[in-house]
Amino acid sequence: MKMLKNSFCIVIKCLLISTLFIGCYRFLNKVFYNREVFRNPQFHSFPENSLDVLVLGSSHAQYSFQPGIFYADTGLYSFILGSACQPLEVSVEMLKEAYKTQSPKLVILEVFTAMPMKDMCHGDECYVIAQYQMSDEEKYNTISYLPDDKRKLYQNDFLIHHNDWKTMEDLSYFKKENMNYPKKDISGSFGYVLLEPKPIENFWPPNQKSESISVSLRKNDQENLNRIFNLCRIHGSKLLLYKTPIDGLDNENYAYLDAVWEWAKARGVSYIDMISDYEKVNVRMELDVESFHANLKGANLITQYLVNQIQQDGYSFTHQEVEVLDEAYRKNSDGFTRYVLGYETDASVVLNRLKNAFGYCFITYHPTKKSDAQFLEKLQEYLPDLDAKKPYYAIVKDGQVMFSDSQEIKTEIDGTGVILSKDERVIAQQMKTCEGDLCIVYADEKIENLVDYPIQLGPTKAWRLGGQSYRDFIFPKAN
C-alpha cells in the first residue's frame, strides 16, 4: 500500500514538474523570439490570389528584379521570395509557401545556385535566413537541411533568444504590442534589395567562355528543378528561368549554366541568359553590376529587359486590380525612379530629359571654379540663356524655358508655389536642398512626384567617370 502510494506520488510529481517545465517553455517561446526578422509580413499581407508574378532565387534575383519598375511597365504585381545564396531546394519550399495564399501566373527563377560558383557563399546561413520567411511544413523542411544542433535551435526560436535579457534596455520587450509578430504591412520593397552604386574606377566587360565543356546537371539540382517545374505545372503557372549578367565565370560555370538551359529546352521552359545577351541588356558591368549584384541602375535595366522579353514571348495575365496594391507599387516605383535618376552617370540621359520630358524641370545653377567647361558648353545648347559665370534659375516645361533669372524665381504655377534662389528651393511646399552645382528637379504636369537630380560639375565625381557614355556625349560618334 505504501509502495503504491509512493509510486503514485512519484508519477504525479513527475507529471507536474514536466507540465510546469513545458508550460513555462511554451510561454517563454512566445515572449522570446527573433524580433529582427519579420517573417515577410509584406508578402503575407497580399490579398489572396492577387499576385501575378513570383520571382525566386538568390541575392542575384533580389538585387536585379525591381517590382516597382515591373509594375510601371506592365501594371502587374510581382514579388521576390529570395534570400542570400538561396539553394534550389529552398526555392522549392518558398514556392510551396507562396502557393498557400497566391496563384501567380508566372514564376521566374534565377538560377545562380545551380552553378558551382554558388559554393563560395553556400553555408548553413542559407537555410537559416530563408526559413524565417516560411511557416509550418515548408519552414520545417528548410530547417531540416541544417546540421542537427542548429536544426534544434531554429525549430525553437527560444533556444537562441532566451539570451535577449542580456541586452534589454527596459521591460518594454515584454509589452503586449511587442509580443506579437510584426503587423502585416503592404508597403515595402516587395523583396527587392537596393544596392547603391559605388564609385567605379575600372571598366571591364564580363568574360565570355573560351571553351565549351559538356556537363550534366548535378543530381540534386536536377531534382529540385523538376520539383519546381512540377509545382508550376500543377498550379497552372508558367516557368521562366533567367541568369543576370555577372563577372568572373570560368568555363566550368558556363558549362553548368548551359546544362540548366538544356534542361529548360527539354521541357519547353523559356529562359533568358543575360550573360550571353549582355550587350542586348545594355548593362555596363563597371557601372551597373558590381561583380555579382546589380546595383539600382542595373536593376532598372535588367527589369526592363525582362519586361521586353516577357512581352515578346506573349505571356498573358488575367490581372485583377487591387487599389491598395496599385498605390503601394506606384509609390515604390516613384521612389525607385528617383533613386535611379539620382545615380545616373550618363549625362545625356539627364540632360535629354530637359528637352524630352513631359512635365516640369526646375533648375538651379551655381557656378564654381571646378565646373567642367565642356559640360557647360553642352548645357548651353539646352539652356541658351545660361551664363556659365553667373547663377541661373529656370523653369522648363515640355522642353521649353518658361522662366529664367540670375537672381531668383518666386512664382506660382497653377496654384503651386515655386521658389528658386541661392538659399531656398521650395517646390509644391517641399523644401529641396541643392547639393550640387547644377540641380534639376523633375516633376510631372501636376508638379507632383518630384525627382531631384543634383549634378557636381567637377572632374572627379562618379558621374563623370561614365567613361564611354560620357565621352560619347561630349564627342558624339560620327554616323
Add this chain to the structure above:
Amino acid sequence: MVYFDYYIEFPLQLGTIAPLSFLFIGFVFLVFLFSRSFQGILRPYILLFASSLFLYSYAQYHFISLILLSIYTYIMGFLISSKKKIWLMIAICPYILLFLFYKYGNQLLIPLGYSFVSFKAISYLCDVFSGKIKNEKNILYFVNYILFFPTVTAGPIHRYPAFQKVISSRQEFNYMDAKNGAFEMFLGIFEKMVFCDFIASIASRLSSVEVTGWGAILGIVLYSFRIYLDFDSYSHISIGCARLLGFQLKRNFASPYLSTSIAEFWRRWHISLGAFFRDYVYIPLGGSRKGTLRKYACIMVVFLLSGIWHGSTVNFAVWGLAHGLLRIIQDQIPLFKKEVHPVLKPFLIAVNFVIVTVLWQLFLYGNFGDVVAVFQRVMVFETSISSLEITKNEWIWMTVILLSTVIYDIWHDKRDALSDYASLWLPLRWLGYAALIFIFLIFGVYGGSVSAADFIYKFF
C-alpha cells in the same frame, strides 16, 4: 570528446549520455525505475548494465578496458588478502604506471573516468590489505562499485564498504530520500547551467590579453568561482543521482571558500580526494606520528601528488607544492591552531580566498609564463571597467550569482540547506520549483555552441 582515433563499430549507435542532457535525466529515471522495482538478485545486473551503457555512450570499446581493470582488481583482492606486500605492489603498480603513461605519454588515450576508477580500486586494495574489509567474492558487486556511473567520470571517490552494504541487500524504498536525491541532482544541473556557465563566459572574456587592471582582477576572481561551481555542481549531480538509486554518498564540498586557512580549505574542498590522500598516502607514510619533520614531508608529498594528479605540466606541481608550503607555514602560526575569533574570521576568510584564487591561475594556463603575464596585467590599469563589453544586465546577473553562491554556502555551512527546503510549506516549495524552472529557461547557458559534457574536472 574523442578519446581514441579508431574504434570498433558497434551496431548500436548512442548519443553521449552527458550529465547535462535530457538523455541523462531520462536514463537516470529509467535506471531508478528498474533498480527500485527489481530489488534483490536483478538489481546489480541492472546497475551494471546501466553503468556499461553510460560508459559505452562516451567511447564505444573503452568501457571494456575498465571492466578488465575491475576484474584484475577483483582477482588481486584475493591475492592481497594473504597480507603479502608484494601482491599489493603488483596490484597497485599497473594503475600507477598506466596513470603516468596516460598523463605524460598519450593523453588522448586516457579512458574516461580512469583517475577515479584508479582511486576506488586502490582504496579497495589498501583496505583489503590492511584488514579493514574482506576481499569481495561477488564479482558483480565489485565491478558495479568500480563502474558506478554517477561517480565514474569525476567522483566523488566513495569507499567500498558503504557501497557493498547497499548493493548486496534489499533496500526499503525511502521516498524522501529519493525525492531529495532527485532535487539535488536537478539543483546540480541548475548550478552548472545557470550559474557556472554564465560565470565561465564572463571569465573567459576577461582572460583576454587586452584586459588589464580591475577587469583582469575580476577575471581571476570569477575563475575561482567558476571552478568551484563547476565541480560542486557535478558533485551535486553525482550525489543526487546516487541518492535516487539508494546510495548515500558524502558531501564533496563544504563551502570551501569560507575557510580561514589552507588546512581548513582542504577539509572542505574535494573532500573525498583529501580523504583518499590522507588515508592512503599521508597516514601510511607516517603522517603526524613520526615527528614534525616527517609530518611536513608527508604533507609536501601529498600535495605534490595531488598537483601531479591534476595535471601533467609544471604548473600543477607548483600549485600542489605551493598549497603544501602554505599549509606548513600556517601550521607555525598560533592563530591557525585554535578556534578563530569571530571578529577575525571574515578577514581570514578573505585572505584565504585571495591565496587560493591566486593559485588557481596555475590551473588555467598551460605554462608559467602565461600565469606571470596575468599578474602583470593586473598591475596595469589601462582598461576601464566600462570598456569590458559586459552589459548592464550581465553585471547585475553576475552580482546576483556571486551573492547567491555566498549566501547559499553560508546557509549550507550551518545547516542542511536541502533538508530545510524540503521542509517548507508545500505551495511555497512548488513556487520555488517554478521560479527555478523560469530562471533556468531564461538565464541558462545552452544552445548550439554549448556542449552538454563540458565539466572541468572530467579532464582530470
